[in-house]
Amino acid sequence: xxxxxLQHYLAVGGIMFVIGLIGFITRRNLIVMFxxxxxxxxxxxxxLIAFSRFxxxxxxxxxxxxxxVIAAAEASLALGLVVLLxxxxxxxxxxxxxxxxx
Amino acid sequence: MDALFAVKYSYLIPLLPLAGAAIAGLFGAxxxxxxxxxxxxxxxxxxxxxxLSLLVHMISLWRTGQSQLWATKDFYTWIEAGQFKxxxxxxxxxxxxxxxxxxxxxxxxxxxxxxxxxxxxxGYYRFFAYMGLFIFTMTTLVMANNFLxxxxxxxxxxxxxxxxxxxxxxxxxxxxxxxxxxLVNRIGDFGFGLGVMLIWKVFHxxxxxxxxxxxxxxxALNPTAQQAAAMRYIPFLxxxxxxxxSAQFPLYVWLPDAMxxxxxxxALIHAATMVTAGVYxxxxxxxxxxGNQAAMLTVAAVGAxxxxxxxxxxxxxxxxxxxxxxxxxxxxxxxxxxVGVLAPVAGMFxxxxxxxxxxxxxxxxxxxMHAMAGELDMRKMSGVKxxxxxxxxxxxxxxxxxxxxxxxxGFFSKDEIIAAALRQSPILGGILLLTAFLTAYYTFxxxxxxxxxxxxxxxxxxAQEHAGHDPAHQHRKHSHESLILMLPLALLAEGAILAGxxxxxxxxxxxxxxxxxxxxxxxxxxxxxxxxxxxxFTPIMGMSALIxxxxxxxxxxxxxxxxxxxxxxxxxxxxxTRVLDAKYWVDEIYQMFVVEPLRQLGEVFFLIDQxxxxxxxxxxxxxxxxxxxxxxxxxxxxxxxxxxxxMLLGMAVILLMIFVT
Numbered sequence: 001x002x003x004x005x006l007q008h009y010l011a012v013g014g015i016m017f018v019i020g021l022i023g024f025i026t027r028r029n030l031i032v033m034f035x036x037x038x039x040x041x042x043x044x045x046x047x048l049i050a051f052s053r054f055x056x057x058x059x060x061x062x063x064x065x066x067x068x069v070i071a072a073a074e075a076s077l078a079l080g081l082v083v084l085l086x087x088x089x090x091x092x093x094x095x096x097x098x099x100x101x102x
Numbered sequence: 103m104d105a106l107f108a109v110k111y112s113y114l115i116p117l118l119p120l121a122g123a124a125i126a127g128l129f130g131a132x133x134x135x136x137x138x139x140x141x142x143x144x145x146x147x148x149x150x151x152x153x154l155s156l157l158v159h160m161i162s163l164w165r166t167g168q169s170q171l172w173a174t175k176d177f178y179t180w181i182e183a184g185q186f187k188x189x190x191x192x193x194x195x196x197x198x199x200x201x202x203x204x205x206x207x208x209x210x211x212x213x214x215x216x217x218x219x220x221x222x223x224x225g226y227y228r229f230f231a232y233m234g235l236f237i238f239t240m241t242t243l244v245m246a247n248n249f250l251x252x253x254x255x256x257x258x259x260x261x262x263x264x265x266x267x268x269x270x271x272x273x274x275x276x277x278x279x280x281x282x283x284x285l286v287n288r289i290g291d292f293g294f295g296l297g298v299m300l301i302w303k304v305f306h307x308x309x310x311x312x313x314x315x316x317x318x319x320x321x322a323l324n325p326t327a328q329q330a331a332a333m334r335y336i337p338f339l340x341x342x343x344x345x346x347x348s349a350q351f352p353l354y355v356w357l358p359d360a361m362x363x364x365x366x367x368x369a370l371i372h373a374a375t376m377v378t379a380g381v382y383x384x385x386x387x388x389x390x391x392x393g394n395q396a397a398m399l400t401v402a403a404v405g406a407x408x409x410x411x412x413x414x415x416x417x418x419x420x421x422x423x424x425x426x427x428x429x430x431x432x433x434x435x436x437x438x439x440x441v442g443v444l445a446p447v448a449g450m451f452x453x454x455x456x457x458x459x460x461x462x463x464x465x466x467x468x469x470x471m472h473a474m475a476g477e478l479d480m481r482k483m484s485g486v487k488x489x490x491x492x493x494x495x496x497x498x499x500x501x502x503x504x505x506x507x508x509x510x511x512g513f514f515s516k517d518e519i520i521a522a523a524l525r526q527s528p529i530l531g532g533i534l535l536l537t538a539f540l541t542a543y544y545t546f547x548x549x550x551x552x553x554x555x556x557x558x559x560x561x562x563x564x565a566q567e568h569a570g571h572d573p574a575h576q577h578r579k580h581s582h583e584s585l586i587l588m589l590p591l592a593l594l595a596e597g598a599i600l601a602g603x604x605x606x607x608x609x610x611x612x613x614x615x616x617x618x619x620x621x622x623x624x625x626x627x628x629x630x631x632x633x634x635x636x637x638x639f640t641p642i643m644g645m646s647a648l649i650x651x652x653x654x655x656x657x658x659x660x661x662x663x664x665x666x667x668x669x670x671x672x673x674x675x676x677x678x679t680r681v682l683d684a685k686y687w688v689d690e691i692y693q694m695f696v697v698e699p700l701r702q703l704g705e706v707f708f709l710i711d712q713x714x715x716x717x718x719x720x721x722x723x724x725x726x727x728x729x730x731x732x733x734x735x736x737x738x739x740x741x742x743x744x745x746x747x748x749m750l751l752g753m754a755v756i757l758l759m760i761f762v763t
Contacts, residue, residue: 021750025743033742098740 009050016043030082030092108156112192115152116241118145123234130227138227139217142234146213150206157203171617174247174312188308193247197618201244201382204457205375209237211590215465216366218586236262249298249308259376260287267363279359286356290346297339304332319389337397344380351408354431361423365468373430373464374457381437385446388624402442406533409435413540418682422467422478425548436519445522446624447612451605452515458597459503466497473582477560485557492583494553499595501549505542506650511602521642542653550662
């Protein structure tokens with residue numbers, strides 16, 4: 001077990017994704033939920049890099065750089081939204097916004 | 103034949119009026135306005151010149167003794183589908199040449215008259231566009247060299263008739279009349295369409311003559327067993343179309359109502375040309391009819407019955423145009439009797455003379471109507487000859503011709519029909535003689551009441567005076583007989599007097615028409631007249647002359663000498679008067695036994711549609727609606743976690759489906 005194989009990377013990515021998923025489903029705090037989505041996002045990025053390295057193709061890594069930029073932009077937007085939502089109701093509980101249902 | 107100028111350019115005969123109609127219709131509303139009659143005048147005039155040249159050239163060819171006096175000319179393949187093939191092509195023979203000359207010649211005169219008559223009407227351009235369209239479809243009908251093109255023209259004239267009856271579409275009566283005409287014609291045309299289909303089915307062609315293996319009318323003379331079997335039904339189907347279009351019993355009910363259209367329309371379409379299309383069609387298809395005794399007898403019997411029916415109803419009508427409408431029905435009955443007793447020459451002869459004198463009568467009525475501020479009730483006017491001296495002269499000519507006064511056109515043609523009917527059966531002949539008496543009576547009843555006697559002119563309420571005319575018209579109140587109205591009348595009157603001499607004392611028109619392959623077939627099977635040369639003046643002629651004079655005398659006695667006498671007579675004949683006033687309740691019978699059951703059936707269908715069909719459709723819509731509602735209550739509750747869980751579930755299902763299969 002001297003070298004890291006593809007499976008190790010995929011395992012890390014998979015575990016991270018599942019943690020994010022469970023967190024998103026179980027928690028009510030908007031910021032935590034947002035962090036969980038970021039977690040799932042990064043799990044996918046790890047997968048991409050792992051595959052890229054394994055097949056020896058730089059396309060996956062290039063893709064991840066773009067992905068990170070977009071994730072950063074999206075994170076700033078989402079946090080801004082969370083702040084706005086917090087100002088409206090003075091709480092971070094997602095259930096406070098139930099009336100937004102169709 | 104093919105070398106004739108008019109044959110070579112025959113496509114211009116229908117297309118010029120069509121072009122005129124297109125110009126009047128497209129540019130009439132904004133640009134041409136009061137000049138909208140010009141394109142139609144030019145188009146129909148040019149096509150009338152072509153038709154007359156065709157007729158004249160054909161006559162001169164006939165004089166030189168040319169044996170084959172017919173030609174068929176295809177312009178292009180109209181429809182080709184599998185074995186079926188129909189061409190756009192024309193057929194020329196004496197029959198179509200005579201008919202064309204009548205349609206475009208009389209049509210042109212009426213259209214000239216219309217320009218004066220319709221002056222200042224709203225939708226002036228529309229009227230002329232329709233008239234041009236009518237001449238286009240009517241000439242197509244007459245010239246077609248196959249049944250499908252005939253059918254096109256047949257439907258086209260029906261459409262124009264509908265449009266022109268409904269010309270005053272603001273008036274409910276006009277709209278109703280237009281619908282009635284269209285629907286009643288639909289019944290007839292349904293039969294006609296079936297007939298054309300059956301013809302194609304057994305003959306495998308729709309051409310009249312020529313083409314591979316000969317046309318329908320050639321094969322019909324030598325039919326195979328299957329064709330002979332079909333020919334038992336074909337004449338009846340075609341006949342149904344003819345009865346509808348030519349207003350024969352029981353499909354005549356639309357024609358009296360069609361008088362809601364402008365008077366020139368009544369003259370052109372509902373007296374002179376369109377309604378004679380049925381007679382023309384049966385004469386054209388003689389080959390299909392002659393072998394079928396039952397069909398011929400039906401045509402003759404229906405014709406004679408309609409002649410009598412129309413004449414009796416006309417006795418008690420007081421509306422000028424309705425008298426003439428019933429008279430037209432009656433005269434068309436004469437023509438049908440003629441073709442039914444294998445005397446299509448007599449029928450066509452009467453068609454020609456009738457076109458002249460009936461168009462003349464209608465147009466004279468139009469002049470009266472103008473002068474009387476739209477009034478048509480003959481009880482409200484009298485002695486009009488003092489106001490309208492020229493019209494008096496012309497209508498007298500028309501009345502003499504219609505009543506069969508000796509040596510005026512209608513006398514000769516009607517007499518030929520009566521003679522032919524008497525040769526076939528004394529009953530038919532007797533009915534026609536009785537009808538001739540009634541015709542003379544009701545014609546002169548109209549004339550004596552309206553034009554003779556003390557002057558009575560209906561005074562219209564001032565607000566309604568000259569309704570629909572331009573204000574300028576009121577200032578020309580005393581010039582009701584302008585040149586543009588009188589000139590066509592004069593020419594028609596001339597025709598009404600002289601047309602009779604086409605076929606008397608020598609059988610000129612008859613011999614010419616007999617050169618037509620269609621007519622030759624029929625006359626070959628007809629019971630011969632007296633062998634040898636026909637006498638100049640037969641006893642039947644004397645008899646019908648006497649009958650006509652008797653009718654006129656009776657009209658004089660009842661309606662001019664002492665008008666109260668006619669009322670007393672009507673009162674004395676109480677029940678009979680009531681039956682005639684009610685027009686035999688035919689309209690009521692239609693209403694009760696045809697219209698009402700159909701309406702109720704329609705209501706049943708409407709209910710079925712509403713309850714069953716619409717219910718099914720609504721049910722189909724309700725299922726997803728209910729499903730959505732249930733989903734909304736169960737899953738869409740606003741918990742983000744819930745949505746995420748459902749997404750997860752969905753993804754799990756998709757992944758399962760991918761990996762399991």
